[in-house]
Amino acid sequence: MSALARWPLGGAAFAAVAVLLAIVPLTAPPFWVTLGNYIGLYSIVALGLVLLTGIAGQTSFGQAAFVGIGAYTTAYLTTRFGTSGWLTLPIGFAITFAVALFLGFITLRMRGHYLPLATIAWGISLYFLFGNLDFLGGYTGLTGIPPLSLPGFELKQERQFFYLIWAIALCALWATDNLLDSRPGRAIRALKGGLEMAEAFGVDAARLKVIVFVYAALLACVSGWLYAHLQRFVNPSPFGINQGIEYLFMAVVGGAGSVWGAVVGATLITLLKQWLQDLLPRILGRAGNFEIVVFGVLMILVLQRARDGVWPWLARFLPRRAPPAVREAQELPARAKTARQGPLLEIDRARKEFGGLVAVNDLSFEVRPGEILGLIGPNGAGKSTMFNLIGGALALTSGDVRFRGESIAALQPYEIARFGIGRTFQHVKLIGSMSVLDNVALGAFLRGKAGVARAALRLDRAEEARTKAAAAHQIARCGLDAHTFDPAGSLALGLQRIVEIARALVADPQLLLLDEPAAGLRYQEKQDLAALLRGLRRQGMTILLVEHDMDFVMGLTDRLVVMDFGEKLAEGLPAEIQANPLVVEAYLGGVA
């Protein structure tokens, strides 16, 4: 899925869909209005799952339970205490928020599959809880829920309710679409497949995952609140685990990578279910819940054959928008550049053991302001491990790493990023489906402030323009302007490495950590890269470079540290290192 395919529809599309929907209740027969209501309700839930599953790479089978919380909260409060239906929505939100926050907090810090398992268990628990609590009416549920009312007007008819449901659904779609095209949105899109990279640019991934989960849960809660006032009664059955699974099917079948996939999926599954429930008993000659076989098979085929779902296929038939040009904008706030005596980065007897293997053995060296220091050594010398110890991706066994005199050894990668340390990766980590511009803009994560709410309501546009301008500036500086709007995955490997450097630069770092930037580059590309790095040094940037291409390193660096078997073999000026017999032996083997 290219970055362009993600946004084939703009404001015009929302308007067109809105007009289309406005006509439905006026013209369609009641049966279709009812169906339209359900599609709207399901779309809202599926939308949350699109964000959670398709984009953030997490999942939940328990969304039906959050729908249940929304429905039961309003059902109980309106029937028992006569609370206004409009007031119960925020109360439902509060309960959902607390539950989702708790579930997310305990599961999302761990590997991906604990959240879905927890949501299965919690979905089942809540279903039985609804069914066994007397004050919620047990399995018969609660009846007599009052209709929602506006001054002098009650929303009693399905046709009237249609407008409310779809107004909320469209708002949710619009807000989520906005969110994806923003500072937090870029970080969310990086969670799936680029988590380590996102953390290196200051994204607190665990926290962001919880936010996305809560967002999806709140959408489910709205749907439940609407459902209760549409049906005017609730019982536990629509909030069970099977419905939770069907919601996920909607998101996956529709296309879990796009907000419109939610609507497409909800429509397809709802219509298919309606049709199958008519058809199957007639074919099979007996009644039963047989449509789940068809859903299951459909789901398996989609995941085997077309994992992006139906939407990307549909989107090919829709007109595409050209990406908006990047306009000049005021610069993002820059880091205060204070001169400081002494080393910028100090590695003090750093040690890393993997079981019995000592990968880095009490290594010490320092990086001085304004220099390019090369960390070199044969394959397996422990260079990349040392690099990951600095960036926080690995924890030190013992020793210390200090940046401007302050220890960063115990910090998480996203905390280290705040010190102004930008990095690239040995194995390129770009989000292939996002444009080069969006990938680079992710690097500016810490220079922006916009959160989920501001992004969803489109209040972040000024900051966003500045971010895009800053990203475009770095792209141009690295000579990639021709590729600004190309999906990053379509670039040759050498160019992708340069994109990584641009992304690190837009973070406005004080120290740049480059992990084998010249690997896979052609001769001319290496020359260009060296020129770029020299230019950066002239402007006062400090660079630590891990490399094993000797020619590249010798002409570029100010000093070299040579590693072998996890220890420091030598340190000095490039010419000294070249003449050092120990280094020659490590690289070329001993004299036989």
Add this chain to the structure above:
Amino acid sequence: MNLTIAALLAQDGITNGAIYALLALALVMVFAVTRVIWVPSGEFVAYGTLTLAALQLGKPPGTVGLLVGMAIIAGVIEGWSCVAIGQARQLPRRLLMWTVLPLAIAGLVQWLAPLHLPFPVQIALTLAAVTAMGPLLYRIVYQPVAEASVLVLLIVSVAVHFVLTGLGLWFFGAEGSRTPPFSAGSFQLGDLTVSAQSLLVVVTSVLLIFGLYILFGHTLYGKALRATAVNRVGARLVGISPNLAGSLTFTLATLLCAFSGVLIGPITTIYYDSGFFVSLKGFVGAIIGGLASYPLAAAGALLVGLLESFSSFWASAFKEVIVFTLIIPVLLWRSFASRHHEEEE
């Protein structure tokens, strides 16, 4: 509650827990080798009980129809893939394995079903018929997506659960079944009456668990399976076929599930859709073991069994709520016990 009741509940809990433990082990094993979170394991438990119940009545079990259908689909997929990669010469061998063999098992069960053979033979037939579905399921559903992320594999599993539940209703009908106990005897242990059935369940489970422990921890074969779990490409490079490892694991795991079904049959009435909750209780156990440790998973499953048995005494309406909510404190504990862990997909 007095001591006698407590002892009785404990005995119930341990018996159920032993069965959940078998499932928990099957789940840990499948996850370790294939990264599949095998939600539909419970359907095979139900199939096991229902197959044995049908054989008891001298009726051909619904398993036969399921097996025939899966064998034909697998045959078509194999035929297609052999032709697509231009290896038509391999086709007869593959068809023999993926279609003829399962069809032969189905035919055998169909033929022997009305004969009211001795109980051990019925059990053997049940295990053969249900277990044969395991590798077929892997071949048809999981092998084409074997490289996908854990998340995709999980969603596939849930879809398979839907399919197998629906098919279970079709092939076995909506009525529940119970099978007669293996042994009606009981003996006194101090004040406590221990049924031979309970003892049999516990002893069998313990033996199977020990067998698995030996297989995975101490044989080259088990280590090869574990290597596949860590790195599929690497395993392939050193000569382990991930597809073979996958189908073998599914065979073994399905055998465990079918066996659980045979063991649970005399204890509870099993319906076509009862398996889901049984497997989820196994999952709660497995999660206590972090989906990785066999002994912890077994201990966790035992805890689930005990909790279930005691909560059905105190608050039977909230039995399921209590058992499934147990996962929350467990996850809370695991969350704080493990350092922030990330997964690259």
